[in-house]
Amino acid sequence: MKIEEVNNSKKEVSFFFFERVNLMKIEYNLIKTEKNTKARLGTIKTNYGTVETPMFMPVGTKATVKGLSPEEVKETGSAIILANTYHLWLRPGEDIVEKAGGLHKFMNYDGPILTDSGGFQVFSLAKNKKKDITEEGVHFKSHIDGKALFLTPEKSIEIQNKLDSDIAMSFDECPPASASYEYLKNSVERTIRWAKRGKETHRNPNQSLFGIVQGGAYEDLRKYSAIETVKLDFDGYSIGGVANDGESKEDMYKAIDYSIPYLPENKVRYLMGVGEPIDIIEGVIRGVDIFDCVLPTRIARHGQAFTRNGKINLNNAKYKEDFTPIEESCDCYACKHYTKAYIRHLLNTGEMLGGRLLSIHNIRFLIRLTEELREAIKEDRILEYKEEFLEKYH
Amino acid sequence: MKIEEVNNSKKEVSFFFFERVNLMKIEYNLIKTEKNTKARLGTIKTNYGTVETPMFMPVGTKATVKGLSPEEVKETGSAIILANTYHLWLRPGEDIVEKAGGLHKFMNYDGPILTDSGGFQVFSLAKNKKKDITEEGVHFKSHIDGKALFLTPEKSIEIQNKLDSDIAMSFDECPPASASYEYLKNSVERTIRWAKRGKETHRNPNQSLFGIVQGGAYEDLRKYSAIETVKLDFDGYSIGGVANDGESKEDMYKAIDYSIPYLPENKVRYLMGVGEPIDIIEGVIRGVDIFDCVLPTRIARHGQAFTRNGKINLNNAKYKEDFTPIEESCDCYACKHYTKAYIRHLLNTGEMLGGRLLSIHNIRFLIRLTEELREAIKEDRILEYKEEFLEKYH
Structure with missing residues (x-):
């Protein structure tokens, strides 16, 4: 099969062994809330079948869950897996993934895939936070060859549209754990403006888009962030800024507790970067549906x-x-x-x-x-x- | 399960999913010889079923074919795999493999396993060939920690008996490709004496033992080595010294041609360390049954x-x-x-x-x-x- 053929016949590629069951955005269905806590039992209808929540999602940063075949990943009972926008943007590049027929075909995974926005990687690579993080986007250097790069909310969404993951993330500002209230406040406001810009750019009708709630361990900031993000009407909501660089467990639980009350019942809730068993349990009890780490x-x-x-x-x-x-x-x-x-x-x-x-x-x-x-x-x-x-x- | 239980109930270990079909030495069965060449079609009856020859055997030096699961190895159509006596002697040690219930259980491979004798590794580690190689055995230094070690024909067989592979190799002297006629002559004679000592030590009734023909690219030495080794009556015969350190293809083909006529028709013939496609084809044409690389x-x-x-x-x-x-x-x-x-x-x-x-x-x-x-x-x-x-x- 030649590249041209792949491009001309994305739907007919018979070389691979799977097929989408749907072409749609995800649908969350709340089955029940536990009697004594906020823990939720639910399902997510995806392009590759219906999966149950609470759920842990293994990470395949560079379009491979390190060391495992897709069959091995599935055999663990995994459903959604993650891939990383920043890493795939650099290598092999989103255009190659698109030409391959999207991320599922590229990596031979016939299950739902979620892509992060690249926000976390980009902020950890931006050396001078004040100078490098602008309203337009983030200037930083490639971790591979030091090349100067610039990522914007629009570009992150465009890349994810091409990767053709099932769930895309808004491009958010990921502040350090040590950030001041003032820094966090500005960061929350910018993240909302960026979420809006990303949503306006989003073009893939088969891909859901999540908004991300930030605001550290401050009740008013989390509340504000959640309410304003929900106003933009996303397909699901993430709680970010809890696993960036050594946030305490107490701050993580606060971040969840302060965000959850303002998130709609009929949308999935995703706690980003959390994978310690006890934190998954605490997250579920507080009303979180999905986790990755x-x-x-x-x-x-x-x-x-x-x-x-x-x-x-x-x-x-x-x-x-x-x-x-x-x-x-x-x-x-x-x-x-x-x-x-x-x-x-x-x-x-x-x-x-x-x-x-x-x-x-x-x-x-x-x-x-x-x-x-x-x-x-x-x-x-x-x-x-x-x-x-x-x-x-x- | 505790170690003691494994030791006391080797046959009843239910933790693993396979079983031997036989407890016996291998039996080679010649089906036909090709009309225009010496190429042979045959089968080998093993403790894990009957396999066909000519056959290529993948190498799992340290009790794992690098990067692959046993299921993946089998899915390639592989039958016999190799493991390495020297490496397993050092890590984890033959006693641990024996306590695990043998190499098959240790590495979860329910197919036939062949172990080399350690000869090749030991000779490449012996720095001063003249001083380190004695009639008794070979002095050399561990490649891991430089510890002084001594391997003898008896010790090699004892280790292989404990590893419980299906096919063991005699401990031979592996001369360098550049060795003189005189060196090779002495080496051939010593290899025969060592083969005899090894055979007398061999105790595992379910394990076959192969003799190894040496003699470089010299017709008289190969003939002598083959005839004298066959006199010792092994369960199969290897042709060694063709893939030690850059022997030429011409010398490899000569080594095979000079050895094969003196090997019995009813025993399997193994060309050690050969895996280039063209060399496998040339080996088969010359009457070789099995290969590893x-x-x-x-x-x-x-x-x-x-x-x-x-x-x-x-x-x-x-x-x-x-x-x-x-x-x-x-x-x-x-x-x-x-x-x-x-x-x-x-x-x-x-x-x-x-x-x-x-x-x-x-x-x-x-x-x-x-x-x-x-x-x-x-x-x-x-x-x-x-x-x-x-x-x-x-």
Whole structure:
């Protein structure tokens, strides 16, 4: 097949094995709210079938969940995965992804994909915040070759339109955790203006667009940000600025508590960048529906595994002759077929399969956590579930 | 499951999903010899079912075929895989593999496994050949921590007995390609004495043991080595010393031609370390049954892929917008689901999936080559097949 053929017959590409079931924006459906908390059970109808919430979304920054095949990702029970606008803009470039027939075909993932806006990466690369962040957009240097780049709300949306993800994010200003009230106030106002500009630019009828609530741990700023963003009428709402650079757990919970009351019941709520088990539980209890984080794959590459008793490090010599799986109770591919002793051997000898098995386990761990949270909501026992979980998890 | 339980119930380990079909040594069955050449069609009955020859065996040095799961290896059509005695002796140690229930259970591979003797690694690590190589064994330094080590024919077999591979290799002296006739003569005689010592040490009734023919490109030495090794009555015979350090193709073909006439018809013949497509074809034509090489996975990690038109490098910018598979005609997982443009993107961004997809393709390429060679033998057209292959492969 030649490039021209791909371009001329996007719908007929028979080379790949999947097909969209719909061509539409997402639809959130609230099934129930838990009796004692704000925890919500729901579904999201997507272009690739209906998925359940609360949900954890694995991250595939550069159009690949690090080390895993799409089949392995799906086998963990994952539904929506993430990809990163900034990284794909630089390599391979949004035009190549578009020519490939969009991100799904490019990476062979026949499930829903969410793209972030690039905001977080861009702000961490902008060295002189005062000078580099202008009303028009953000000046910064490429992390690959130092080339001067400029990203605007319009450009972020244009890139995401071409990537053809199912859910796009507005381009927001991501302030540092240490930012002053004044800085945050300006940042919130600018983020709303940028959200508006992005929405006006958005052209992809099969792609949903989310607005992002900012405002640090300040009640009035979060309230203002939520109300003004909701006025712009997005397809879903994210809570940002909770996992940028070391925000405290208390500030994260405040940020959620101050934002949630002003978000509409009939739209999905997304807490960006959060993946510690306890934070997912706390987020769900506070009314969050979806979460994403690089944590499960990142700690896997360093030899760490989530377990019900907390994280363990498989590099540890004590696992040398431990012929049990990572977790006896886990149903993931790694736990069904491999021992700690073997995984330790793989890590110890620098073999790729080690990080891959741990990534599978860690993603499955968080997916199972959300599966159990959904059950707990059904049974109105989410606070009990939290207590039981915390009793073991250290 | 505790270590003790594994030790006490090796046969009942239910944690893993496979079982041996037999407990026996291998049996080679010659089906036919091609009309115009010495090429042989055959089968090998193993502890994990009957497999066909000619066959290419992927290498899993440290109890993992680099980057691949056992399921992926099997999906390429592979049967026997290799593991390395020297590397597993050092890490994790043969006692840990034995406690795990043997190499198959340790690495979750329910197919036949062949272990090399460590000879090749040890000789490349022995700095002072004259001083370090003694009649008793070889002194050398660990490639990991420089620790002084000593490997003997007996120790190599004892390690392999514990690893519980299906096929073990005798510990041979691997002379450099530049070795003199005198050096080679002594080396051949010592290798025969070592083969005898190894055979006397061998204790695993479910493990076959192969003898190794050495002698460089000298007709008399190869003849002598083959005849004397066959007298010791091994379960199969390897032709060694053809892929140690840059032997020429001419010398490789001579080594095969000078050895094969003295090997028994009813035993399998293994050309060690050979994996270039043309060398596999030439080896088969000369009467070789099985081959192994790190080549398909090694070049994959550097971005190279085998194709019918020769090797290509997917790092090349010309594949940036090439939305065709590596090979249109290939039935591997990588070619069925991914484009050159995507694989290039993965390589370009350092993503692990890139090398993994290329490894799958390259192994499948060599497996398909042997599948086609088997067909060509059936049809007595192996010389035509070679011509057709060479016409395209550059």
